[in-house]
Amino acid sequence: MKKEHKHENTKKFGMVIDLDKCTGCGACMVACMAENNVPFKKDESDKLDSITWICVYKLTNGKSFPDTEICYLPRPCMHCSGIGEHGHSPCVSVCPATATDYDHTTGIVSQIYTRCFGCRYCMAACPYHARYFNWWDPVWPEGMEKSLNPDVSPRMRGVVEKCSFCFHRYQAAMDKAYTEGRRELEEDEYQTACTQACPAGAITFGDLDNPDHKVYELKKSPNAFRLLERLKTNPKVYYLSSRDWVRKAGDNYLEAESKVKKKIV
C-alpha cells in the first residue's frame, strides 16, 4: 500500500526551453533573483563570482557577416538524474557532506545550505556551471531585506547554491492541495518564476512523465536536445531549436570532430 502510494506520487519535473523564441531579454534571470533571494554585488562585472541561478548565454555560429547568427540560451540547473534515473547526478555523487540529494519523488536536485561546508567539489563536478559559491555574506541595498521572499532562506558566506526549480512553490502548491483534500497538482499550480516571467513564452515547465503536461509532447520534438548529452548526465532541461548549429553547439561538438551518433539514455 505504501509503495503504491509512493509510486503514484513520483514526478519528474523538467523544463523545455524554446531557443527560437528566446530573445535574450534576461527577464528570467531577474525574476529568478527576486524570487530566490539571490545575492548580488554593486559591481557585477566579474562574472566569475557573480551568482545567477539561471544564466542566459549568447551563442554565435562563428561566421562573419552576413552569415552571423546568434542564439540566446538560458541555463538553469539541469537537475540531472544520471544513467538509468538512479539519481547519480554529477554533483550529488561527489558531495562529501550530503548537502545535496536527488529527490526521486520530484526529480529535483536539492541544495541544503546549512549542511554545505563549501568545499565546492560539486561546482567542479557540474558540467553546466549551474552551481555558484557565496564568497561573501549577502548585502542587500537598504530596505531590501524587508522584501526578501520568506519561503527561501538566504544563504550565508561559504556555501554553494543553485537553481531549485522554485521548489518552495511546489511546497506551497502542495499545501493548498492538502487543505483542499487533494494530493495531486494541476500543471499551472506549480510553475517556476522564470517560466512565468518569460515574455516570449519560451520556457515551459511541468512533469516530463505526465502526458497531460505540455512538456511531455514538447520534449519529443525532433528539434529537442539537451546540453552535453553524451556525458550521460540525463538532464531534465530540454531545448528546442530549429537551427542545426545550435543543436550541435548544445553537445559541444568541436569543429574538427565528425558528428557522432547520439545516444540517449
Place this chain on the structure above:
Amino acid sequence: MTTLDDKAKEVSPDVVGDTNQTSSPDNCNCENKGKDSGGFILLFFIIGLAAALVAGWIIFPKLLYSQKKQPIDFNHALHNELVEEGCESCHFFREDGSFSGVPKLAQCIECHEEVQGEDPEEEKFVETYVANENEVPWLVYSRQPDCVFFSHAAHVKAAEMDCTVCHGHIGESTHLKTYEENRISGYSRDIWGKNIAGFKKNTWDRMKMDDCAKCHQKETGSKGACFQCHK
C-alpha cells in the same frame, strides 16, 4: 633528573639500619606523606570529576538558557472551552494552504475589544495591546531555524495527525510556561528538549531533525529527500 624524593629513598635505608632504636619522626613522616599525596590525588580527581560533572550537566544548561516570561499569561484551557472548532478556531489554515500559527491581534479583538472578565492578565492585554493596537510579542516555543520548511497542511490535513503529537497538551494548560531561550542559538529549549542528555518520553518532548526523520521513517518508510523539510 634526581629529585629530593629520590635522594630521600637512597638515604633512608642506611638511616633506618644505623639508628634502628632511635625514633625517626622524619622517616615516618616521609612515608606518610607519600601515602597521603596518593590519597590527595585521588581525592582531587574525584572532586574535580564531580565539579566537572556538576558544571557540565547542571550549571552549564542553566547558564545556556535564559528565562523569559511571555508578555501575557494566556490560558489555553479557558479559551478551548469557549471555542467550537478546537485548536483550529484560532490556529487556522488560510485558503492558500498556509498555516496562520500564533493568532494576530485582529483575531483576539473580535472578542476582547473591551475587558470581559476579572483576570488581571486580560486587563493587561486589553490595556497594553488592544488599546494601542500593538501586536503581542509572543515567544514561540516551536519556532524552527530559517532553513527548516514545515508544512502544517501535510501533517494535519493530509496525514491527519493530532496537534498534540508535536505540541503536547498545551491546549489543556492554564498558564504559559517560561520560555527558555538558548543563549547561543537563540532558539527555544523545546527544540533541543528539556532533558539535556537528549532522552525523551513523549513525541512532543523534542523537535530536532532526528525526531522528524524518525517519525517519517516509521510512517512513510523513508526519511524523505532534503527538500521535503529544508528550504
